[in-house]
Amino acid sequence: MDRFDAMRAFVTVVTEGSFTRAAERLEKSPQLISKYVSALEQHLDVRLLNRTTRKVRLTEAGTRYYQRAQTLLDEIDDLESQLGDLHAQVQxxxxxxxxxxxxxxxxxxxxxxxxxxxxxxxxxxxxxxxxxxxxxxxxxxxxxxxxxxxxxxxxxxxxxxRLVMCASPDYLARHGTPVRPEQLKQHRYLRYSFVENDGSLAMHRWLQDGERDTAADLVSNNGDLLVRAAIEGAGIAIQPTFISGTAIANGQLRVIMQEYEPEPxxxxxxxxxxxxxxxxxxxxxxxxxxxxxxxxxxxxxxxxxxx
CATH class of the missing domain: 3.40.190.10 (Periplasmic binding protein-like II)
Incomplete structure (x- = not known):
């Protein structure tokens, strides 16, 4: 027996005044409503209703149980309504x-x-x-x-x-503009430390193959700092355009080697x-x-x- 279904059946019988009208209200059969109420009485080991062919009447125990059960069911309905509103509404x-x-x-x-x-x-x-x-x-x-x-x-x-390879015009004027991956070995790399996530893994591998002819790279876990360093002429960076786009648009950085651009x-x-x-x-x-x-x-x- 589902205790709440039985409790709701009992309360509805009382409020509607009969098993038949309670069954119509709950869209169930009168036989099932009667079964619910009988099971509830057996569970509580007390008679809640006196039944006749024409009406039902609460016993003393039934009156006390009805008052508390009605309050409890109202609170449950209110709680479910609030949760439903929270789920449906934007709040x-x-x-x-x-x-x-x-x-x-x-x-x-x-x-x-x-x-x-x-x-x-x-x-x-x-x-x-x-x-x-x-x-x-x-x-x-x-x-x-x-x-x-x-x-x-x-x-x-x-x-x-989108990720782009970029450097400042001043850096490219001083060190040349690479057009092939192997030429990157001659340049300083401004590397994002989460290399496995930033899309520049291919460039990182190109730079690690063979000897480097340049000073130490700059590594950071912040893309804004690397873009700022690129603007200052510190080297070549691969950074997303949501960070580098403004500097590229105003000429502070130039995009290079587009044919080798990482997969977006x-x-x-x-x-x-x-x-x-x-x-x-x-x-x-x-x-x-x-x-x-x-x-x-x-x-x-x-x-x-x-x-």
Whole structure:
């Protein structure tokens, strides 16, 4: 016996005044309603209703049980309604994990625009370049950049991420412009330390093959610093255009060796489950989808591309 089904059947019999009307209200057979009430009486070891052919009447025990059962069922219905509203409506706290540089350059505007449209959503945005455990760390969404491997998580592609090899005009004037991979050995490399994730693994391998004729490379776990170093003439970097695009567009950096450009990556919204997705999560993902464009707005590179 499901105790709550039996309790609801009993309360409905009392409020409707008969087993037949209770069965109609609950869309069940009178026989099943009677079975529920009998099972509840057996479970409680007390008679709750006195039945006649015309009506039902509460016993003293039934009166006391009805009052408490009605209150309990009302509280359960209210709780389920609140949870349903929370799931369907766009409200509550939305916890997001995002890469540092991408968020600093491009997330403030969409986050603020989303909250203007949905003022009942509080956003907790945590910036970190490591791969967070969404479930363990309590995030609703993680924005990730890369070539995602299959997993139990759900991923929605938000925008393409182009990686370009670039250097300052001054650096290229002093050291020459490489046109083939083997010529990179003569140049200084500004390397992102998460090389397996930044799309520059091929360049890293080219640079490691054979002897180098240059000073030590610069390695950092922050793409903004590497782009800044490239602008200062420190060497060649492979960085996504969402970081380097402005410097390329205004001529501070030039794109080189386009024919050897790494395979584009993607910006993905990653979340734990596809089904029963809360309204705040579903709406935010839909909001981001297409927000940056395809190609995204930061890919205005014509002014700084060597042809």
């Amino acid at each position: 509550g706290q939305l916890r997001i994990s995002a890469p540092v540089s991408f968020a600093m350059h491009h997330l403030a505007a969409p986050i603020c625009a989303f909250q203007r449209d949905h003022p009942a959503v509080d956003i907790d945005l945590q910036l970190n370049d490591r791969k967070v455990d969404i479930v363990e760390e309590g995030f609703d969404i993680a924005l990730r950049i890369g070539h995602l491997k299959s997993s139990s998580l759900v991923a929605k592609r938000i925008a393409p991420v 990556m993607g910006l993905y919204a990653v979340y734990a489950h596809r089904q029963l997705l809360p309204g705040k999560v579903r709406t935010f993902i839909d909001f981001l989808d297409g927000y940056f464009g395809d190609p995204p707005y930061w890919d205005a590179l014509d002014a700084g591309t060597d042809t």
